[in-house]
Amino acid sequence: MKARSALLAACAVFLVALVLPAFISGYGIRILNLALISAIAVIGLNFAFGYAGLITLAQAGFVGCGAYITAILSTTLGLSPWLSIPAAVVGTGFIAVVIGLPMLRLKGHYLALATLGFNVSFVIVTTNWKSVMGGTDGISGIPALALPGWAFATDHRYYYVIWVVLAVATWCAWRIRNSHIGLAMIAVRDDEIATGAASVGVTRIKLQAFALAAVYAGLSGALFAHMANFVAPDDFNLGHSIIYLAMLIIGGEGSILGSIAGAVIVTFMPELMRDLGIAYMIVFGALMLLILIFLPKGLLSLTAIVGRQLKASGR
């Protein structure tokens, strides 16, 4: 019943989103594209943090891995973006498995620190390895996605690419959440010892959650690279990892729709409060605090509360 209403809500949101660009002008659509690209990374983070309880501060680093892999493959090596994007996704997942194997022996804040270290290292490497990664100048001239005779060069056109990818990513996440793999991830966070005793390989399931987070991040980063046509280290620093975490918590951790909602809200908020200037950070901080205190399950839990109220008043 609950799953079905969530599914209906998701379908409704995606259908509305399909006609949305007709009503939004140039700059707005760029922000919307950024929001939906972030949403993919946040859905990924939800596997690691929301389900499996892995406190990871590496999400922006993985987004950066995806962006740089596709950037290098499509500029230096001249590969088609249709091939370099999947390569970026697979490559990022591979990196996550390699660093996850040793890191996931750590728990709680130790894991947080280790993943933070990865994100910081990523920025240092991209900044200093000038010959391959372009240093602080980054990599420019990344080609847009194109079909024969049709390039997704404008933000309005690219929006539909992102829409399709986000829809597929959401569907996959929903399938995983409702499978034995998703259940085991949630179980690991609730009680690791009992999960092992219930025949779940705890190390394996944590690695799967961590790698899924990275795969989604890599996809997000690759889409970003082909929209901005330019990548630089600053877009993937630790601050962005914390923003992804904030998006997940504001939207509703442990919820796929909450992940999307959080990404959209947090991306649009500074635009809506542009007049506040730097004071925006105070408002953002206060809002975050209020949500943590009054809506610990995120803004999406508001819909459940409102739904209950409507039901009660209907009777």
Next chain:
Amino acid sequence: MSGTILAIDGLSKNFGGVRAVQSVSLAIPGGRIFSVIGPNGAGKTTLINVLTGVLSSSGGKVRFEDRDITDAPAHVVASAGMVRTFQNGRLFHRLTVMENVLVGAHHLLPQSVWSAIAGGAAARMVGIRQRAGALLATLGLAEDADRLVGALPYGRQRMVEIARALVSKPKLLLLDEPAAGLNSGEVERLRGILEALRTQGLTLLLVEHNMGLVMRVADRIAVISFGEKIAEGSPAEVRADPKVLEAYLGHGYRHAED
């Protein structure tokens, strides 16, 4: 008797200088209810934790069927067919009763993420869901399947743990004080369930404080005190063993009788 299913040989566990389990050897016969009893702090739960991979051993060997599972990780032990419940009930509070039970069947399903997306696990999941539903029904939890597990009273939560263990198709079920915190009606119900499981051919290793329950259901009993096995035999033999009385009541009990 269908031979030994679990052979524990000289198993030890030290915590620093504390010898929680000292060279305990047990042969658990298949298809029977074997009970381990002992005073508080005797090392019973430590023994179970070492057997099931929650703690590593300090010495000794554990063989399950024909396989050496000494210090095997918890999920390997569970997948091999030796599944446990916990003394204080450990459930997954963000999941419903049905979902809690389904976690126990994890090793029966494909392990890749792709199987979840593409639906390779779906057909087998249908069968497992049916079996889980039937288990919940026999344990009196049919109406609770879709409730969050934390909403259940304590006695029923313990039944959810047993269901989670049974759905994994174990050959040996280790129960760590399943009667703790149950009222007398619930203990009676538990006794019926344990006997029914034995009838189905399952081997049970029951660690329990409730003597009334143990003496009535156990086929064989081992007594542990200060980490050592001090007696083993049928319920009648154990009850009459002076060493057992001493462990439970202390040295002076004969004087009190005089």
